[in-house]
Amino acid sequence: MLxxxxxxxxxxxxxQLPLFASLKPTVLEHFAKYADVFFADKGTVLFTPDTPxxxxxxxxxxxxxxxxxxxxxxxxxxxxxxxxxxxxxxxxGGARTLSYGAEVIEAAELISLPRFILAEEVIRNxxxxxxxxxxxxxxxxxxxxxxxxxxxxxxxxxxxxxxxKFCLHAxxxxxxxxxxxxxxxxxxxxxxxxxxxxxxxxxxxxxxxIRVIGLSVEIEDxxxxxxxxxxxxxxxxxCQE
Amino acid sequence: MLxxxxxxxxxxxxxQLPLFASLKPTVLEHFAKYADVFFADKGTVLFTPDTPxxxxxxxxxxxxxxxxxxxxxxxxxxxxxxxxxxxxxxxxGGARTLSYGAEVIEAAELISLPRFILAEEVIRNxxxxxxxxxxxxxxxxxxxxxxxxxxxxxxxxxxxxxxxKFCLHAxxxxxxxxxxxxxxxxxxxxxxxxxxxxxxxxxxxxxxxIRVIGLSVEIEDxxxxxxxxxxxxxxxxxCQE
DNA sequence: CGAGGCCTTGACCCAGCTCAAATAAGGTGG
DNA sequence: CCACCTTATTTGAGCTGGGTCAAGGCCTCG
Numbered sequence: 038m039l040x041x042x043x044x045x046x047x048x049x050x051x052x053q054l055p056l057f058a059s060l061k062p063t064v065l066e067h068f069a070k071y072a073d074v075f076f077a078d079k080g081t082v083l084f085t086p087d088t089p090x091x092x093x094x095x096x097x098x099x100x101x102x103x104x105x106x107x108x109x110x111x112x113x114x115x116x117x118x119x120x121x122x123x124x125x126x127x128x129x130g131g132a133r134t135l136s137y138g139a140e141v142i143e144a145a146e147l148i149s150l151p152r153f154i155l156a157e158e159v160i161r162n163x164x165x166x167x168x169x170x171x172x173x174x175x176x177x178x179x180x181x182x183x184x185x186x187x188x189x190x191x192x193x194x195x196x197x198x199x200x201x202k203f204c205l206h207a208x209x210x211x212x213x214x215x216x217x218x219x220x221x222x223x224x225x226x227x228x229x230x231x232x233x234x235x236x237x238x239x240x241x242x243x244x245x246x247i248r249v250i251g252l253s254v255e256i257e258d259x260x261x262x263x264x265x266x267x268x269x270x271x272x273x274x275x276c277q278e
Numbered sequence: 279m280l281x282x283x284x285x286x287x288x289x290x291x292x293x294q295l296p297l298f299a300s301l302k303p304t305v306l307e308h309f310a311k312y313a314d315v316f317f318a319d320k321g322t323v324l325f326t327p328d329t330p331x332x333x334x335x336x337x338x339x340x341x342x343x344x345x346x347x348x349x350x351x352x353x354x355x356x357x358x359x360x361x362x363x364x365x366x367x368x369x370x371g372g373a374r375t376l377s378y379g380a381e382v383i384e385a386a387e388l389i390s391l392p393r394f395i396l397a398e399e400v401i402r403n404x405x406x407x408x409x410x411x412x413x414x415x416x417x418x419x420x421x422x423x424x425x426x427x428x429x430x431x432x433x434x435x436x437x438x439x440x441x442x443k444f445c446l447h448a449x450x451x452x453x454x455x456x457x458x459x460x461x462x463x464x465x466x467x468x469x470x471x472x473x474x475x476x477x478x479x480x481x482x483x484x485x486x487x488i489r490v491i492g493l494s495v496e497i498e499d500x501x502x503x504x505x506x507x508x509x510x511x512x513x514x515x516x517c518q519e
Numbered sequence: 520c521g522a523g524g525c526c527t528t529g530a531c532c533c534a535g536c537t538c539a540a541a542t543a544a545g546g547t548g549g
Numbered sequence: 550c551c552a553c554c555t556t557a558t559t560t561g562a563g564c565t566g567g568g569t570c571a572a573g574g575c576c577t578c579g
Contacts, residue, residue, distance in 0.1 A: 107510050107511055108509050113425060126412075137512075159411065271346045
């Protein structure tokens, strides 16, 4: 691909992401010069806690898991990211590393940008700073919500909540959704063992009107699922956060 | 107190906080004009999820708990804040509310600032933006670490980790620390019931060389506590994050 | 057709929860 | 300084959600 085509494609990708949507074309062009748009297969490790932290990543499609690993080898999946999510920090000492790792779990398109490019833009562009602050602040809120979930919800409720995230645009109180990645990963993402996930899903099937065939789930009565799930949460169904 | 004295005191308070430490005097003076320094007793509710979110708070001393409450009435304590911590967002729609509440649990000195003052400063002051981004990013990392803890650590290990945070400046591998607030709150902060906390602390006492008398804890051998606790964590003792 | 990965199921266990009661610790008025 | 009340904290007893270990089942791919 020729250089200017590459740049055009980078501008296209960047402009699709909420975080950059409001930027002026000249800024996008500037970023595009340094952006690297790439495709990553399932299993690709983007970085680990040992990797020097030089690039900021944007997820354009696919799914990327963010995890932490203890000395003893246990893994905690913090989140699984898709379109619009980001990885890494913009500020912070040069050769610093992150305390987590990131691995592609479903084939993804990603964009990487050198951190300093973004930091420079923060200095000169107040609107961009505000957008970033809002983004980071919503990431933190997401984590807060997650801590709440893992503290007060039962396993079946956590699964219910996970399913509801894919019902945001549903009509007529019903939906058919497709689990976007392995049940094992969903289990760990929700802070439980795969075996527990399997049993909790069976339990959820009995309690609410859902049917599960492989990775596809049919929800007959969204409201019933909401009643069962959201009673143990601080916010009600189309909760977004 | 006269107006200019009040302002001087606000400047003093602000300049002590890491987040503002690197700001130019003129910026501090500007903030001080709008800042409200106040004292709050134990039990003061700063805001709940129903309160319109107009002010940004800074904790100068004391302890403030941040919690989320479910429809069913269960409470999850997300964090307990002390000096240097902040509450609220800088950006985000005007009359929006937050999804959590904040209550003073040990008499505190606080500073409040109208959100718009900070947002304005972000627009014009790149250095301030960077400082805020770093702050937010570390808040998010803190939450990530918390999710990890609650996922992979046992109750006694979580208590060990909590104790170690007060041993950062210890010498000679020993320390005597004073628990800064009620055991019930510590328990909930660590995601467990008060009864479990009590038993887990007893267990920790057997496993590592610590002694507990009321709210004061004597740690004979910090290394032993580190060995017991940090094996189930992604980072080792003076972990800071 | 066989090997390996994912998912489910069974059997059993245990950390942490619940409910209830006993004790300690702090604060108040007399 | 004491009796009394209120709020923490500990302890006991029993339960259970979710973890662990092991065995199949099922599906995909070479």
